[in-house]
Amino acid sequence: DVKVTQSSRYLVKRTGEKVFLECVQDMDHENMFWYRQDPGLGLRLIYFSYDVKMKEKGDIPEGYSVSREKKERFSLILESASTNQTSMYLCASSSLSGAGANEKLFFGSGTQLSVL
């Protein structure tokens, strides 16, 4: 069964802490994504990566950075967590060569981050 695994389901951090969210996929996908989901706003793209060591900014990259040292792993980093970064974070992956019905994202189960 294909999987996108996020390391934590729930996380509580304090303002100013450095936070790492980890995501691993076992589908050999080239593309990986980080979204945050907030009520009434849907999913907003933070960063994505289409290859190892490559990254692109999404719509809301401020306050975040990412790391992709291995194809299967994509990390989201909050350098200094703030309360407005309290949110559900979703990782996803897709195949670069996916076409037709395979053009879709596979999502992890999400990490609910609370910054106090």
Place this chain on the structure above:
Amino acid sequence: ELKVEQNPLFLSMQEGKNYTIYCNYSTTSDRLYWYRQDPGKSLESLFVLLSNGAVKQEGRLMASLDTKARLSTLHITAAVHDLSATYFCAEKYNNNDMRFGAGTRLTVKP
């Protein structure tokens, strides 16, 4: 500005009724996607619509795409409780990433 707008955002239906969720998008993309999210769970792909006039059906759900109107619809026929979930549409932006709507939270009541 890139925008994907869904309406309604909240929908309460009785079992057995029909209804349509609308998704307007802002680019000239010819690809539109529908996802479902159950409470406390992540998103799962429902439909991938790849061209103007595309229609896909699975069970009581049918999705269609009109690229000229930049509109996709998700039609629910004879709703049942199991369809209660949040439905998202998304358009493909550039070659790699997707932009999502705010979601439509559907509640089907007996």
